[in-house]
Amino acid sequence: MTTSTHHSNSGLGLAIATLLAIAATLIINTLSNIFPPGGQNVGEIANTLLKDVLILPANYAFAIWGLIYVGLVAYGLYQFRLSQRQDPVIRRVSVLLILACLAQVAWIYLFTLRQFWWSVLAMLAILLPLIGAYLYLRTGEERVSRDRKWLARIPFSVYLAWIAVATIVNVACALYSSGWTGWGLSAIAWTVMMLVIGAIVAGLVVWQRRDRAFGLVFIWAYVAIALRQSAVSAIWMTAGGMALAIVGLLLVDKFQRTK
Template identity: 50%
Template sequence: MQPSTSSKNWDFLRQLVTLFGIIGAFIVNIASNIFPLNGLSIGEISNTLFNNVLIIPANYAFIIWGLIYLGLFAFGIYQFLPNQKHDLDLRKTGYLLVIACVAQSIWVYLFLSRLFGLSIIAMLLILVPLIGIYLRLGIGYKQVPRSKKWSVHFPISIYLGWISVATIVNIACALYFQRWNGWGISAQIWTVIMLLAASSIAAIIGIQRQDIAYMGVTVWALVAIAIKHWNNSLLRNVALVLVIVLIAIATIKNLPNRSDSIS
C-alpha cells in the first residue's frame, strides 16, 4: 500500500525538522566553545568549579562528542534516502530526536549560565526521548540491514550511552555546587556507587540487548575516570575492574557475530 500524500508530507516535515534539530544542536555546541557564555566553556567550568567532582572523566573523553555528532548527521542523512523516507521504525520515533536536540541546546545555555539545578531537567529532557527512541527502534532485538545499524542504531546507542553517563555526572556537579554533604558518606564512596550504577546499566543492556556500542561508551568513560584519578587507588581499581567485567560480558555474548548484522 502506497503512503498517502498527507503521510508523505508529514514524513518530509519530520525528516526536515529532525535534520535541522541536529544541525542546530551542533551549531550551539560549536558556538559555546568558540564564544562561551560568561567567558568560560563547558570544559573550563568542569576543570575549575568542579575540579573536585571525582566522577568527571579526563578531558580527552569528551572528544566522543565528535563521534556522537558524526552519528547524528549520518542519522539525519539516512532518513532522507529515497528508500528510507517512509521507514516505519523511523516514523515511530516521531520528533523525539528533535526534542533531545533542542534540550541539548537548552542544557548548554543553562550549564554555561551556571544554573546547574535547572540543567538537570534539561539533561533529563535529552535522556528520556533517547530512551524512547532506543525502545521504539528495538535496538538489540530487531534484525536490521547493516546500513541501518551503522546509520541509526549505533548513533542512537552511542548518544544514549554518553547521555546516561553525563546525567550522573550532571547530578553530581549540581549537588556539589549546592554543597550537599552526601549524608556523611565520603565523595569517594559516592563515586564508587555511581560507577557501579552506570556499569550495572551497561551490563544489563549488554546481556539483554547485546549492544556493543552502548557498552563501549561506558567502558570509554570508565577508562577516562581511571586515568584522571590514577593516583587514587580505590577509584582507579574499581573503574578498571568494571571495565574488565564489561569487556568480559561483551566477549561472552560474542557481540561481533550476532546474526542481526545483516548485509
C-alpha cells in the first residue's frame, strides 16, 4: 500500500485540510479587523454606513465569534483523532466545514469591500453547509458520547445559530444599502417580521432537537438587538419578547427532561 493510499484510508489528508481551513479562517478574520481590505472592518461598517439598519445587535454581541472559534478549534482537534478520521459522519461534516470556512473567507472580503449582495450569497454558502453538517451530526436524535456532544455537536450548534441570525442581518444590510423602500411597509414592520420568523425557526430547532446551545445563541443575539434598538419600542419589545419566549421553551424542555 502506498503512503498516499494509506493517508486517504486513514482520513489524515481531510483532517489536515480541516485544521488548515479553520486556521486560515481565524487568521484572515483577525487580519481583516486590523487591515480591512476596504479601509473599514466589519464592525466599523456596521457602526457607520449601516448604523441605521434596525436589526443590528449591540457591538458586544459579536464577541460570540471568540466562542465560535474556540469550538471550531476543539472540533478540528477532535476530528484529528484516528477514530474520528475513520468515522464517515465526521468525514462528511469536515468536508462541509471546509466549504463553510472558504465561504466565510469570501464573505469577509465581500462585506468589507461593501459588496453587500454578493456577501449575502457568501453567507448562504456558509449557512447551507452548516445546516448539512448539523443534520449529519443528528443533534437531539440520539445519545452520543460526551466528547461528541461537546467537541462536535455544540460547536456546530453555536456556529449554525449565529450564522442563521447573521444571514437575516446580512439581508437587511443589503436591502438597506440598496435603498429598498419596503413595498409599502415600514422598516420597523419588516424588522419585526424578520425577528419573529427568526425566533420561530429557533423555537422549532429548540423544541424538535432539544438543542439548548442553539436557543441560547438566539437569546444572546435578540437581547443584543433589543439593547441596540432600545429607542424603537416595537423592535426592542419584539426582540425582548422573542428572547423570553425561547427562554420559556428551554425551561419547558429542562422540566420535561427532569420528569
